[in-house]
Amino acid sequence: MSNQRWKNKWKQDDIGFHQLHINPLLPQFWPNLNLTAGDTVLVPLCGKSLDMSWFLAEGYKVIGIELSNIAIQAFFAERNIVPTRSRHGRFIRWQHDDIQIWCGDLFDLSEADLRGVSAIYDCAALTALPPESRIQYVRHLSTMLPADIQLLLLTTESIDTLSAEQPSVIDSEVASLFQSWFSVELLHGNQCIKVDPEYPEESARLLEEKVYRMQFHAVA
Numbered sequence: 001m002s003n004q005r006w007k008n009k010w011k012q013d014d015i016g017f018h019q020l021h022i023n024p025l026l027p028q029f030w031p032n033l034n035l036t037a038g039d040t041v042l043v044p045l046c047g048k049s050l051d052m053s054w055f056l057a058e059g060y061k062v063i064g065i066e067l068s069n070i071a072i073q074a075f076f077a078e079r080n081i082v083p084t085r086s087r088h089g090r091f092i093r094w095q096h097d098d099i100q101i102w103c104g105d106l107f108d109l110s111e112a113d114l115r116g117v118s119a120i121y122d123c124a125a126l127t128a129l130p131p132e133s134r135i136q137y138v139r140h141l142s143t144m145l146p147a148d149i150q151l152l153l154l155t156t157e158s159i160d161t162l163s164a165e166q167p168s169v170i171d172s173e174v175a176s177l178f179q180s181w182f183s184v185e186l187l188h189g190n191q192c193i194k195v196d197p198e199y200p201e202e203s204a205r206l207l208e209e210k211v212y213r214m215q216f217h218a219v220a
């Protein structure tokens with residue numbers, strides 16, 4: 001989906017992907033990263049996700065990246081917070097206390113922007129991108145990341161069309177996308193019947209949710 005189409009979705013309030021609760025897999029699996037309060041978490045393609053509030057409540061600093069100023073404005077307004085705004089390169093940085101949300105295109109991030117980031121939380125970011133852009137996303141981040149950074153990746157896949165014995169397509173895609181730069185560990189896999197957050201207009205179906213922990217090791 002093009003940047004303009006995402007912005008239009010926000011303009012038309014077509015945001016069925018937005019979850020009205022904190023993703024329960026976040027508090028369950030984030031402790032596996034062994035981070036400490038005060039560390040900075042990057043949340044790419046953040047929308048107005050409530051998960052960012054969970055990070056703040058746990059004492060983390062948050063940098064979200066989001067194309068739509070409508071999403072960012074809503075995030076702060078829904079918490080009765082008035083952020084400051086300033087230009088930062090090609091981004092407009094909205095900031096209040098420990099949270100910054102940068103309005104702009106993730107692909108405009110530079111190495112300097114990521115200095116001081118300890119971990120990345122990817123929930124519906126990689127999978128929001130068209131398949132042909134995903135390698136560009138992983139490569140773009142990987143060529144700029146500080147050493148030792150970790151990534152928690154949450155994926156949801158419809159498995160209606162897969163037999164139980166078949167290896168998950170997502171598993172192989174995740175491995176091929178990330179393994180040049182990260183060690184990849186599958187922390188969790190669970191099948192459930194619910195509405196796919198990426199296709200909120202469709203009815204509930206069989207989904208497989210997965211959580212991966214990644215440790216950045218080198219630039220390929």
Ligand SMILES: C[S@@+](CC[C@H](N)C(=O)[O-])C[C@H]1O[C@@H](n2cnc3c(N)ncnc32)[C@H](O)[C@@H]1O
Pocket residue numbers: 003006007017018019044045046047048049065066067068071104105106107123124125128
């Ligand atoms: C599927 S939504 C997920 C939002 C959020 N992660 C969540 O779980 O609610 C994808 C979000 O990424 C934003 N987005 C898409 N492409 C982007 C890009 N290149 N740079 C920054 N944000 C982008 C969209 O505007 C949208 O809010």
